[in-house]
Amino acid sequence: MRQGTSYACLSTRHNASSNENEQMRSGLRFSRIWHDDDLIELRMEVTDRTSSFATTAYTTEIELVRMHESLVEYRDRLGDYVMELRFGEFGPETANGAFHARLQFHAPGQLFVFTHQQSEFLPFPADKVANEARMHVVSEPVLLDSFVHQLKGLATGQRAEAVLGCLENDFERL
Numbered sequence: 229m230r231q232g233t234s235y236a237c238l239s240t241r242h243n244a245s246s247n248e249n250e251q252m253r254s255g256l257r258f259s260r261i262w263h264d265d266d267l268i269e270l271r272m273e274v275t276d277r278t279s280s281f282a283t284t285a286y287t288t289e290i291e292l293v294r295m296h297e298s299l300v301e302y303r304d305r306l307g308d309y310v311m312e313l314r315f316g317e318f319g320p321e322t323a324n325g326a327f328h329a330r331l332q333f334h335a336p337g338q339l340f341v342f343t344h345q346q347s348e349f350l351p352f353p354a355d356k357v358a359n360e361a362r363m364h365v366v367s368e369p370v371l372l373d374s375f376v377h378q379l380k381g382l383a384t385g386q387r388a389e390a391v392l393g394c395l396e397n398d399f400e401r402l
Contacts, residue, residue, distance in 0.1 A: 253277075254365050254394035256329070256341065256375075260382055268292065270315060272327040274343045274363045277396050281361035283325035283345045285316030292383030299376045302331070303369065320349040320356050331372075339367040341394070365394040 254276045261284065262269040268289060273282035295313060302311040316326035330342045343363045349356040371393040381387030 254396055255367075256343070256365070256392040256394070257389055258379070258382060258391075259389040260385070260387075263385070269324070272315060272345065274329075274345065274361070274365065276363060276365050276394070279361070279363065281345050281359075281363060283316075283327055283347050285324050285327055287315050289383055289385075292379065296376060296380045296383055299372070299379065303372055303376060316346075318344075318346050320358070324348050325358070333369075337368050339369065339372055341365045341367060341392070367392055367394045 255274075257271075257273045257275075259271040259273070260268055261271050266288065267286050269284055269286055271282055271284045273280065275281075298311065302309070311331040313329040313331070314327070316322060316324055318326045318328075325348050326344075326346045328344045332340050332342075334340060341364070343361075343365075345361050345363075347359040349358045375390055375392035378387055378390035382390045
């Protein structure tokens with residue numbers, strides 16, 4: 229982790245106090261970290277109030293635009309089906325990492341997001357290994373609307389990131 233940079237905070241405000249930056253906020257953050265004419269390398273970070281996991285995977289502008297269009301349709305249908313977001317593939321045969329998220333609406337106005345992430349495989353004493361995480365966060369339709377809008381800008385290069393803000397997880401109250 230680079231000194232002076234907080235990867236746990238999902239606030240989109242750049243002038244937040246350092247004390248606020250240290251607090252973990254629930255959400256998903258997709259950041260464009262590199263691109264050329266063919267590929268985009270994205271960093272996908274999922275954070276809840278106690279944990280954070282980030283990985284990178286490759287995609288294309290066309291795939292991001294398709295994902296944006298699918299999310300617009302999904303948002304319009306509210307709960308008729310499950311939406312899956314996928315970047316990369318799991319396993320040591322692929323470059324970089326993998327990110328899969330499953331979005332499912334539940335009444336009244338809750339969006340459950342289940343994620344599975346895997347880092348790039350790296351050498352370990354006897355084999356190659358990758359870190360993995362499964363995380364669960366809860367959002368809501370208005371926050372999804374904002375994310376969908378931001379994702380379009382991420383796809384076209386007009387934005388560096390797209391953030392799906394989430395509610396603080398208290399699954400006992402759901």
